[in-house]
Amino acid sequence: MSDRLQHGVTSHVPVLRLGEVLLVTLQGDLHDSDAQQLQQDICEAVANSGVTGVVIDISGVEIVDSFLGRVLAEIAANASLLAARTVVAGMRPAVAITLVELGLTLPGLRTALTTEAAMELLTHHDPAAGRGRLSQELG
Amino acid sequence: MPSSTAVEASLPIQSEMDLAWVRQHVRQAAAQLGFGLVAQTKLVTAASELARNTLVHGGGGRMESAAVTRGQAHGLRLVFSDEGPGIADLDRALTDGYTSGGGLGMGLGGARRLVHEFAVDSTPGSGTKVTVVCWVTPPPRPYGGL
Numbered sequence: 001m002s003d004r005l006q007h008g009v010t011s012h013v014p015v016l017r018l019g020e021v022l023l024v025t026l027q028g029d030l031h032d033s034d035a036q037q038l039q040q041d042i043c044e045a046v047a048n049s050g051v052t053g054v055v056i057d058i059s060g061v062e063i064v065d066s067f068l069g070r071v072l073a074e075i076a077a078n079a080s081l082l083a084a085r086t087v088v089a090g091m092r093p094a095v096a097i098t099l100v101e102l103g104l105t106l107p108g109l110r111t112a113l114t115t116e117a118a119m120e121l122l123t124h125h126d127p128a129a130g131r132g133r134l135s136q137e138l139g
Numbered sequence: 140m141p142s143s144t145a146v147e148a149s150l151p152i153q154s155e156m157d158l159a160w161v162r163q164h165v166r167q168a169a170a171q172l173g174f175g176l177v178a179q180t181k182l183v184t185a186a187s188e189l190a191r192n193t194l195v196h197g198g199g200g201r202m203e204s205a206a207v208t209r210g211q212a213h214g215l216r217l218v219f220s221d222e223g224p225g226i227a228d229l230d231r232a233l234t235d236g237y238t239s240g241g242g243l244g245m246g247l248g249g250a251r252r253l254v255h256e257f258a259v260d261s262t263p264g265s266g267t268k269v270t271v272v273c274w275v276t277p278p279p280r281p282y283g284g285l
């Protein structure tokens with residue numbers, strides 16, 4: 001069902017394939033070169049596997065500065081050119097507050113509160129899918 | 140009063156690895172001084188921006204950190220210094236979106252918004268010193284009461 005792609009090895013970041021989606025889990029303090037390597041790895045993984053979505057789980061990331069923010073935005077732009085959509089999942093509230101103050105609102109980046117919500121956003125083609133999960137839960 | 144041993148430090152900024160040490164030190168120092176999670180995150184992010192500028196634009200340098208007090212308030216002061224080319228036009232460097240390299244140009248102006256006090260001392264040709272201070276919001280009642 002899921003397999004760990006070899007590409008993830010170089011940047012020390014686990015990249016997992018779940019059906020049509022690549023799940024990338026960022027943890028802790030990412031060095032600049034790791035982030036750049038990751039960008040390249042994801043790009044190649046998307047091209048080679050033909051997935052239609054990328055979920056980047058940043059719930060384990062304590063800070064996003066302008067460097068990592070730019071890398072995330074560029075991953076989304078790369079994936080988009082390769083016909084895949086990217087969703088950044090699980091941003092911590094403190095990180096969101098800091099990013100806005102920093103002036104980095106990353107308008108082109110789709111986000112979801114959890115990895116599950118991100119997966120649903122990418123696998124359901126209904127445009128209201130992002131809200132669908134919440135209304136299902138609530139009602 | 141928090142002990143200053145874990146707060147005071149002089150760290151080199153010569154490599155990417157050093158940027159990670161700077162972030163880790165600022166996180167620990169801020170936690171030690173009693174900053175909340177959001178304030179810690181802002182400080183570490185500002186420090187990451189300034190340290191990267193020291194490395195990338197300044198050609199390397201140092202960060203000094205120290206606990207500071209003013210009246211009842213206490214806070215954290217971070218000084219980033221290098222002996223690089225300096226900043227000729229500070230207003231332009233602080234403008235969001237201005238970069239002399241391939242960055243987003245958000246680092247310097249963004250870092251200024253994330254801290255309470257921000258000062259740049261730069262002489263073209265002989266380096267740059269950026270000093271920032273963040274104050275811990277004083278609790279509504281003095282801790283431990285008098």
Ligand SMILES: Nc1ncnc2c1ncn2[C@@H]1O[C@H](COP(=O)(O)OP(=O)(O)OP(=O)(O)O)[C@@H](O)[C@H]1O
Binds near residue numbers: 223240
């Ligand atoms: N320590 C420094 N020494 C020399 N020039 C500097 C220094 N710090 C900043 N600058 C100048 O100020 C400009 C703006 O800095 P800023 O951090 O805002 O953007 P950046 O580093 O180019 O991009 P990023 O958004 O990735 O940080 C830089 O491009 C550089 O020209």
Ligand SMILES: [Mg+2]
Binds near residue numbers: 188191242245246247
């Ligand atoms: Mg910068």
